[in-house]
Amino acid sequence: MQAVKTLGQFIIERQEDFPYAKGELSRLLRDIGIAAKIVNREVNKAGLVDILGAVGNTNVQGEEQKKLDVFANEQFIAALSSGGECCGIASEENEDIIKINNTVSKNAKYVVAMDPLDGSSNIDVNVSIGTIFSIYRRVSISGDCTMEDFMQKGTEQVAAGCITYGSSTMLMYTTGKGVNGFTLDPSIGEFCLSHSQMKTPDQGFIYSINEGNYVHFPEGVKKFIKYCQEEDNATKRPYSSRYIGSLVADFHRNLLKGGIFIYPTTAKSPQGKLRLLYECNPLAFLIEQAGGVASTGFKRILEVQPTDLHQREPIFIGSKNMVKLAEDFMAKYSPVTA
Ligand code: P6P
Numbered sequence: 001m002q003a004v005k006t007l008g009q010f011i012i013e014r015q016e017d018f019p020y021a022k023g024e025l026s027r028l029l030r031d032i033g034i035a036a037k038i039v040n041r042e043v044n045k046a047g048l049v050d051i052l053g054a055v056g057n058t059n060v061q062g063e064e065q066k067k068l069d070v071f072a073n074e075q076f077i078a079a080l081s082s083g084g085e086c087c088g089i090a091s092e093e094n095e096d097i098i099k100i101n102n103t104v105s106k107n108a109k110y111v112v113a114m115d116p117l118d119g120s121s122n123i124d125v126n127v128s129i130g131t132i133f134s135i136y137r138r139v140s141i142s143g144d145c146t147m148e149d150f151m152q153k154g155t156e157q158v159a160a161g162c163i164t165y166g167s168s169t170m171l172m173y174t175t176g177k178g179v180n181g182f183t184l185d186p187s188i189g190e191f192c193l194s195h196s197q198m199k200t201p202d203q204g205f206i207y208s209i210n211e212g213n214y215v216h217f218p219e220g221v222k223k224f225i226k227y228c229q230e231e232d233n234a235t236k237r238p239y240s241s242r243y244i245g246s247l248v249a250d251f252h253r254n255l256l257k258g259g260i261f262i263y264p265t266t267a268k269s270p271q272g273k274l275r276l277l278y279e280c281n282p283l284a285f286l287i288e289q290a291g292g293v294a295s296t297g298f299k300r301i302l303e304v305q306p307t308d309l310h311q312r313e314p315i316f317i318g319s320k321n322m323v324k325l326a327e328d329f330m331a332k333y334s335p336v337t338a
Pocket of ligand 1: 212
């Protein structure tokens with residue numbers, strides 16, 4: 001029987017990857033894994049709430065019935081606040097940064113940007129959802145964390161990952177030494193190594209975009225979509241259109257199978273819809289570590305200088321060849337005006 005390697009064991013084994021750290025980042029990743037297991041438990045029974053007879057705002061146990069994204073946010077904040085390795089959080093659920101200055105965290109070196117439960121509107125139709133996280137070393141010297149700690153380019157991330165709550169629950173993360181995936185074994189309550197050193201194909205045959213916004217897409221995106229739809233045996237076109245409407249699920253599938261996910265500028269989202277700090281940057285770190293590319297359509301996502309906590313960016317992410325080709329279409333048909 002193949003030896004099972006848990007997330008905790010793996011993190012400890014890889015401790016030598018961070019020669020100057022004394023286990024802080026390892027403990028921070030462990031804290032995220034713990035919160036993910038708690039969120040997973042609630043996500044899995046979310047569909048049962050009506051059956052279990054939750055009444056109004058309280059469930060059958062008399063507990064306040066929280067929206068799952070609020071619940072997830074609280075769980076990750078609690079785990080990071082008590083773990084002692086994080087001095088600040090930027091969350092999709094919170095307008096401002098959350099300063100963690102309790103006694104256990106006063107010497108914490110890291111800050112975390114996160115989307116605690118992305119795609120939560122899909123829960124009541126039983127579609128996979130996810131958590132996305134990004135970890136930086138603080139740049140402020142001491143005391144409370146500052147906005148400066150979060151206004152770092154994606155290239156400065158020390159770690160990033162995502163959790164997909166789907167037919168199985170899987171956590172994947174990188175510290176800059178490749179991407180490893182861990183599948184939750186509910187029978188032992190542990191994330192177990194299931195996908196070692198994940199790589200995404202240079203060429204895929206899936207394109208993921210909400211074509212309902214077609215009329216408002218940049219011309220370069222329209223031309224790229226038509227390219228994907230053309231008949232051409234040599235390049236195995238037409239490609240398949242796959243769009244779940246849940247970022248982590250679309251990202252996860254395309255990373256494993258190869259493909260491109262695009263959320264460009266639209267009339268409704270003139271800067272794009274997805275958030276730089278806790279959606280685009282962490283997924284960009286993951287995809288680059290898996291051999292793929294993440295672009296705004298014109299430049300590397302990780303090189304974008306953040307100016308606002310919740311700023312949005314257009315994103316073209318996935319297989320190297322496909323993203324590069326999409327960038328060529330953007331340069332030719334939707335050139336950036338100086
Ligand atoms: P649209 C979910 O609401 C989300 O934030 C991402 O998970 C998903 O990729 C995107 O929005 C879908 O947006 O405009 O296509 O419904």
